[in-house]
Amino acid sequence: MAGEDTERHEVPDIGADASSQLLEGLEKWTEYQVWVRAHTDVGPGPESAPVRMKTREDAPSAPPQDVHLVSLSSTSLKVSWVAPPAASRHGAIVRYTVSYQAMAGEDTERHEVPDIGADASSQLPEGLEK
Structure with a gap:
């Protein structure tokens, strides 16, 4: 993955009725991989297979x-x-x-x-x- 922050992050406490989650504040034009897992009162289940996607392009933030x-x-x-x-x-x-x-x-x-x-x-x- 591109960019400086390659640490794995987790979005906690997503409700059981949810079937999507918006990930915001990501770096521009950077590839990410995402996993999802379900939890019960006993604990977490296995992670999904990773899915990769790159955020969209944006205008340069520095000049030549x-x-x-x-x-x-x-x-x-x-x-x-x-x-x-x-x-x-x-x-x-x-x-x-x-x-x-x-x-x-x-x-x-x-x-x-x-x-x-x-x-x-x-x-x-x-x-x-x-």
């Missing part, structure tokens, strides 16, 4: 790391980065977006380079103002 710029020409910069830390990805990274904005000059509007593949670790915004 080590972002660097290199000036390649009078109108282009190369931006490079390292993927967010594995523990903060909460799923498979499928793409990146690079945004850029001139700090002075005629065009100070924010621009975006969309749909950069997940396997990319750099991008060249072209046509920057001289």
Whole structure:
């Protein structure tokens, strides 16, 4: 199982009429295995076979790391980065977006380079103002 907490937890005192239980506060994009057992006044019975399931993906909780710029020409910069830390990805990274904005000059509007593949670790915004 992924994640930091691999200790086995138990939900106590589920009523005899129950046939389901909501498990909350779990880690994102983490595989869990679950067992169920019935109890009588004498004690617990055997556990069910374990059932495994992974919680759903979520957006990354940390940004890409080590972002660097290199000036390649009078109108282009190369931006490079390292993927967010594995523990903060909460799923498979499928793409990146690079945004850029001139700090002075005629065009100070924010621009975006969309749909950069997940396997990319750099991008060249072209046509920057001289």
